[in-house]
Amino acid sequence: MQKISARNMVRAMVGNHAVAYAVMQAKPQVLAVYPITPQTTMLEKLSEYVETGKLKARMIRVESEHSAMASIYGAAVAGARVFTATASQGLLYMTEMINWAGGQRVPLVAAIATRAIASPWSILDDHQDFVSKRDAIWIQMMAENVQEAYDLTLQSFKISENQNVLLPVMMGFDGFILTHTMERVEVLPDEIVDSFIPPREFNLVDFTDPVGIGPVATPEDYIFYRHQAQRAMERAKGIIDEISREFQAISGRTYGTIECYLCDDTEYLLASMGAWTGDARVAVDRVRSRGIRAGLLKIRTFRPFPKERVRDIVKKVRKVIVMDRAVSYGSGGVLASEVRSASYGLDVPIHSVIGGLGGKDVRPLHMEKALDDAYSNALEDERWLL
């Protein structure tokens, strides 16, 4: 158990409100959010903060997600701290501007209430929307619970604006499962947040030294910028861990690119990302109680993918079972292929378990079964929890 700091207030909040609260404390000057389920109650909360003056910001009530990202991009290049949020179809509709912001490496933060992608329609959770943005030059992190959604939102602003990073950050949290579930949340006092995230220093629109932002690039320049972006991603891994330590000092809660549960003597490693990591923990405990040495690897940072750290853990185990809520069709579970690529050359079988698509219920029982089957050599390379 993590200790509760006496300074911190404990509240009961749904995920959308916890994120909205963190955003208010981070003091962005410009917001633009378009309503989409299951993010909408966050937009409503933020509008309320703005209208009542609790948050001194301009809320641009845009006509589409494309314009939501475009307008905060415009505000960000001109020096404002900004925020938006979306999900599913909205994220897809926003995609052109997501890549645009990533390409210019403009610091900004977007919360993604993850949701399945149509067609057919589904408003329920999976990670297909979130992982589809993996090549957009954004840092992508996923929360396990409402507390993490709150904490990661605060850290996102700091990571994004770090001078050695300067990349947009996407904070994912499972739609409905976290957005609409009320949990116990410890919130930090405003003064502590203020010192953790000081006012930003970033402005490209300078009248004394005018530049063109995002002009045509020659092939030499284009690939140079892209190489710089890749290097920034690599640097970000260390900075995310650094900022996590700073955050730990003010909150008592540990973060970082990955988290390991019972990893020291693990033989059967369950890997997961997002809300069902809680279920994975239960599954690991249950099979442990039957004498199977199971452990859990939680991927918190999907981009940059913490390859080296994942590899260090995988090389010590007998088998890995990766839980995936998103599929690269024609290839397989998305997270599984990331783990496989991080484990290249190691003689460790990596199984892919795909489930939860479009909100399909997955329980600790399913994960327990996968661990048991891995133990008895009965788990397929790819299993769908249909």
Added chain:
Amino acid sequence: MMFMRGNAACPGCPIPRELDALLEVTGEKTVLVVPASCTTVILGDNRGMPSKVPVVHSAFAASPAIASGLKAALNARGEKATVVVWAGDGGTGDIGFASLSGAAERNEDILYVCYDNEAYMNTGIQRSGLTPFGAWTTTTPLGKKERKKPLPQLIAEHGVPYVATASIAYVFDYQAKVRKAKDILGFRYIHLLSPCPPGWRYDSSLTVEIAKVAVETGIWPLYEVEKGKFRLTSISKTLLDKKKRKPVTEYLKLQGRFSELTEEEKGTIQQEVDEMWEWLAKMESSNS
């Protein structure tokens, strides 16, 4: 000169002069937001910039939204500056129409200038929603069958504080409108007819002449709608009498893009221009 010599425009292209005339009025405290268009190329690559003001390049459909956010950020910083979207007809009336309408509806404090060369010139002369009836383009090789989208009217219908049309042949009228628009709070829109030598198929020495004849024939009326009040401006004020307007054929014959028009089609164009002027006359008198 705010917009420097030495840029990548085609010979005879009016865009550099149009931009310069704009920046002469709006001054150094201007930010240009430019979506995909000829101007993207004219402004050049990142090794140099022919503009003395900051330029934010934008994805095709995004410029009114980017400008909205930019202005909000400048306000938050207490910085006074004019945010200008400088966009072509495709970026304005087609792919960018939703975000344009959104920004107009929100009455964002930006100046939007559409330089209308009546087709997708940067990608090689494909028809747009603003290509006029009968015009040849590479995607309407037999002439466009549909009419031009009436963009200034559509924006005026949003009830924004200022909408105007302009022509590079009437620079004082154009600059007077920019000057007026600069100091109005809220969404301002200027629609500028911008002839294009390769796209309209005429000799590059004729740009200003064509922009002038467009006004004289009444095809391109100069007007402004200020707080809902409509007013013809410059020489267009004198053209309410049909006899004072040159026949549209004077305009059509100067350009290769209309060379395949039949007499009947020319008649249709003349008739539509006359009908538009009846409407303009009504608009003018409703405010007097």
